[in-house]
Structures are given as C-alpha cells and as structure tokens.
Amino acid sequence: MSAFNYRKYPAYPRFNKPDRRWPEQEITCAPNWCSVDLRDGNQALIEPMTPEQKLQMFKLLVEVGFKEIEVGFPAASQLDFDFVRQLVEQDLIPEDVTIQVLTQARETLIARSFESLKGAKRAIMHLYNSTSRVQREQVFKQSKDDIKNLAVQGAEWVKQYAAQQADTVWRFQYSPESFTGTEMDYALEVCNAVIDVWQPTPENPVIINLPATVEMTTPNVYADQIEWLCDHIKNRAAIVISLHTHNDRGCGVAAAELGVMAGADRVEGTLLGNGERTGNMDIVTMAMNLYSRGVDPQLNFSKMDNIIHTVETCTQLKVHPRHPYAGELVFAAFSGSHQDAINKCFNHYVEGDSWEVAYLPIDPRDIGRNYQQVIRINSQSGKGGVAYVMKQQTGMQIPRWLQVDFSPHVQVQAENKKTEISSNNIAMLFASTYINILPAMQLESYSASHKNNRDQLSATIKIQNQFLKIKGQGKGMLDAFVSALSVTIKQPLILIEYNEHSLGRDEQAEAVAYVQLSVNGNRVCAVAKSGDIVKASFQAVLNACGRSEVILPSDKKVS
Numbered sequence: 001m002s003a004f005n006y007r008k009y010p011a012y013p014r015f016n017k018p019d020r021r022w023p024e025q026e027i028t029c030a031p032n033w034c035s036v037d038l039r040d041g042n043q044a045l046i047e048p049m050t051p052e053q054k055l056q057m058f059k060l061l062v063e064v065g066f067k068e069i070e071v072g073f074p075a076a077s078q079l080d081f082d083f084v085r086q087l088v089e090q091d092l093i094p095e096d097v098t099i100q101v102l103t104q105a106r107e108t109l110i111a112r113s114f115e116s117l118k119g120a121k122r123a124i125m126h127l128y129n130s131t132s133r134v135q136r137e138q139v140f141k142q143s144k145d146d147i148k149n150l151a152v153q154g155a156e157w158v159k160q161y162a163a164q165q166a167d168t169v170w171r172f173q174y175s176p177e178s179f180t181g182t183e184m185d186y187a188l189e190v191c192n193a194v195i196d197v198w199q200p201t202p203e204n205p206v207i208i209n210l211p212a213t214v215e216m217t218t219p220n221v222y223a224d225q226i227e228w229l230c231d232h233i234k235n236r237a238a239i240v241i242s243l244h245t246h247n248d249r250g251c252g253v254a255a256a257e258l259g260v261m262a263g264a265d266r267v268e269g270t271l272l273g274n275g276e277r278t279g280n281m282d283i284v285t286m287a288m289n290l291y292s293r294g295v296d297p298q299l300n301f302s303k304m305d306n307i308i309h310t311v312e313t314c315t316q317l318k319v320h321p322r323h324p325y326a327g328e329l330v331f332a333a334f335s336g337s338h339q340d341a342i343n344k345c346f347n348h349y350v351e352g353d354s355w356e357v358a359y360l361p362i363d364p365r366d367i368g369r370n371y372q373q374v375i376r377i378n379s380q381s382g383k384g385g386v387a388y389v390m391k392q393q394t395g396m397q398i399p400r401w402l403q404v405d406f407s408p409h410v411q412v413q414a415e416n417k418k419t420e421i422s423s424n425n426i427a428m429l430f431a432s433t434y435i436n437i438l439p440a441m442q443l444e445s446y447s448a449s450h451k452n453n454r455d456q457l458s459a460t461i462k463i464q465n466q467f468l469k470i471k472g473q474g475k476g477m478l479d480a481f482v483s484a485l486s487v488t489i490k491q492p493l494i495l496i497e498y499n500e501h502s503l504g505r506d507e508q509a510e511a512v513a514y515v516q517l518s519v520n521g522n523r524v525c526a527v528a529k530s531g532d533i534v535k536a537s538f539q540a541v542l543n544a545c546g547r548s549e550v551i552l553p554s555d556k557k558v559s
Helices: 039-043 051-064 078-089 107-116 133-140 144-164 186-199 219-234 252-261 283-292 304-315 338-348 383-393 399-415 423-434 477-489 533-547
Strands: 031-034 069-071 100-103 122-130 170-178 204-213 239-247 267-269 443-453 456-462 466-474 493-502 513-519 522-530
Touching: 031 239, 031 283, 039 069, 051 069, 069 122, 078 100, 078 107, 078 399, 078 456, 078 466, 100 107, 107 122, 107 144, 122 133, 122 204, 122 304, 122 338, 133 144, 144 170, 144 186, 170 186, 170 466, 170 533, 186 204, 186 219, 204 219, 204 252, 204 267, 204 533, 219 239, 239 252, 252 267, 252 283, 267 283, 304 493, 304 513, 338 423, 383 423, 399 423, 399 493, 399 513, 423 522, 443 477, 456 477, 466 477, 477 522, 477 533, 493 533, 513 533, 522 533
Parallel strands: 031 069, 031 267, 069 100, 100 122, 122 170, 170 204, 204 239, 239 267
Antiparallel strands: 443 456, 456 466, 493 513, 513 522
C-alpha cells in the first residue's frame, strides 16, 4: 500500500443542524479582539522572544488598539512570570487595556498565575483543560466525569484565589481545549459546569472560549457548532462567546468569520497569523476583511510597514510577499491587462468616492503603501530588460525590489525621448537617481565595537561643510547606524530592504550597497559604492535620506 494513503483518515463526524441561521447573517461590527501574540504566538517560535522583544510587541499591540492582550503563561515560564511582573510593577498597562494570562486547571499553576498578577488593576484569568475524545482516551486515560471534575475544580480554585486578591477587577475565561475534537453535548456539559461555579451576571460576564485547537473540518461545520452552543449554553446573556481558531486546513480566518456570524462575541488570534503548526487566526487579515467591506475593525493598521517590521523583528519570521493585505506584492500587478484595468479605474476614481478599482480590494494608501507599488513593470514590460542592461553596463546586480522602483524612471525617459535609451543613458539615469544625490550627507568616518551581542557604533557625518557625530547600537552595524541616525534627525527610519555585492573578483574591487528605507513612513531607495562595504551601506542610507530631503536639526550640527 502506498505511504500516501487517504484511507487511514476517517471523516469528521457529521454535525446535524438543519435550523442554522448564521448563513443569513452579516458582520456589521467588529468582535472584541484579544491578541495572543505574546503567549500562543511566542510559544510557537524557534527562538522565543526576549524580554525586550516582548515589550516591543506589547507596545505595538497597544498602539494598534487591542484592549485585551494575553501576555503569557506565567506558571509555565519564569520569563513569562517576570514579564507579567514588569508590566504590573512598572505601570505599563494603559487604563483601557486588560491583560490576560493562561493557566492549566492545577492548583499550583493557578496559584502561581495569580501571584504574577498581584497589583494588577484588571486582569483575565484564562483557565483551560483538554476535553477532546483523543486526549481523554489516549493522553490522560480518564473518563468524561474525571475531565469535567478537573475543569470544575480548576474553576473553584480560580474563584478562591481571585477572592484573595480583591483589589484587582477579575474576569474569568474557560477554554475546553480541542473543542472541535470534543463531542458537542459533552463540551456543553463541561462549560455549563464551569459556569455553575463562577455564577456570571450580565454586569460581570465570563468568557467561554471555544478553540479549534486543531482545525479538523470546513468552516461551516464550526459555525454550526458555535451557533448550537450559543443556543444551548446556560445564562447566555452573561456569557461572552469567544473563538480561537487555528489554520491547519488554511481556513482559520474563514472559520472565525463564520463563527462571528453564528453568534460569537470575541475573537483571539495573532498579528499576521504566527502560531503553532500552520499558525493562529490572522487578526490583520480578518480585521482588514471587515475594513474592506465598510466595517470599522476597531484596530488601526494604517502603518502596515511599521507593524510588519516590529513583528518580523520580534518573531524573526519573514512575512510572505503574498500575505493578504500586508505582503510586499499583494497590490502589485505584473500582468499587462491587470495594469491597464487598474490604470483605467484610477482615471475614473475621484477622492472621497466609494472605492471601486479592479484587482485592488482596498486603497493601498490606507495602509501606508503608494500607487507606484501597484503599477509595476516586470520582465515582460521592461523591468527584466533594464536589469540585464545595468548588469552588462555596470556590473550591478540590481535586486528585484529596486528593479521595480527604477523601471518607471526608465519608462518616463523613454516616453519623453520617444526612442530607444542606450545602455550608457540607463546607467547615467540610475546614478543620478540613486547615487549622486545633492545635497546629501556624507560619511566621514566610523568606528564600531561588539558588546553584549550588540554592535556599538560611533560615526561622523558631513553636510554642507559641517560635521555631526552620532552614536547608536543594534543587531549589526547597519542596524546601529540606522538607529543612531533616526534618533538624530528625529524622524522614524526603518530599513525595509538591503542587498550588497562586489563589483569585481579581486580584493581591491568596489562593493555596492542597495537600500530601501522607510523615512517617516515614506519608502525611498538609494545606492552607494565604496571599497569598504560597511561604508557603502552607511552612505546608501544617507543617500536615501538625501532623496527624502531629510533636514538635519540645526542644534545637532557641529562646525
């Protein structure tokens, strides 16, 4: 028998709900969002976040607009415990934000979790235990009653320990882990038993979180299950039904959307979908789906490049260029017919009208992109040919992202001259566009050292016969230089792309550095050459600032 054998996988049990109502519903307002980037997302990383990265991520989540943030599993990790204490003791939690911690239904872990939250003004204690048939029978080897009793006992411990910390405003949350692998009547039985312990009211509701810990079937079945449980759970007016979907079948967002249509009030997920296996539900995608249909998502993703930069820095995971809404290429049209249709729609579009542009579900400017990133020239319409000429003429191996930026300059010149542009003219146009920038700051000197896994940098910059000394640190010399320059000019600089290579094969050959920089939210490309690749990379950053007309603060200049 072939190793690729579909017969060993049984069909998901049929869930019969002929009275379903959710297909007729529309999502007209955003659910309550809870980010689990710092817990579920963090535990899925090859290298978990450092305390500094956790704090950077927490600040991003607050800036985006999350009001509920699961910040860790403090009973399972000393780092998580210390991070929760840092947030509380340093008063880093805004008044309108509630932090959440996760704990298993064991008294020692529950006690440790409450200890981590001493002094918190508001907090959600998230209790869970697995209820699925597979876990009961093969992992725990316990009966249904045993598993239910574990949940009930855990709920009682949560209630008792909360009473001992009465200065905190507590909310309780329960998750029957692997809900989608649990018989629905039994899942309901366990949830109702926990509710009986906590005795919620509409003024003080509890959260019942129904996780698709492993996505097992199509989203419509999950929606049926959510609607059925909403119809049958005790004291529905005092219950917040929450969803926590995973993406094993690639339908995490769809399952969450249908679950909200089926009556759920709240959604847990991560930015850009990081999570175990194929990931958690992607809140960026779901929120932007709402946004694209005229629903306020209650989250602000207008600075998408900054969000991507922070997430990539903290998770050490690159965002796929085709990732919905966020990817580098999601608004790019390489097909000539697509470009033509988009261009014609742009010609009809009047600012303030409803957005109706072919192939573009949203206006790229809403998330900080520009139209230059939409109408792009590929190898069939000029980009590949320009790159080939530049390599033959100058030895430069222009990276793909710079090919895209440079091609429109070539096309403009071609249209103005109404004739062929020679290889020499293309090289001259490239140099005047990206290298010979006036007025641009010039790198005079630099020195660097390495300490505590960080590069320490000191550099001197010259502009208009005046000199400036800057200092910074970072993960690598270029990161330290960008950081130091950003602080000095008092404008946010983010290095988006970087490439380098030698222009020859011997040790004396010049090197060339290519950068794409976000300067105060605007993307700009630049290039520099030098016998020292580090100097070339620094000068390329300065050239990008020159192209952006960055003004050096007068109080920073030293004659």
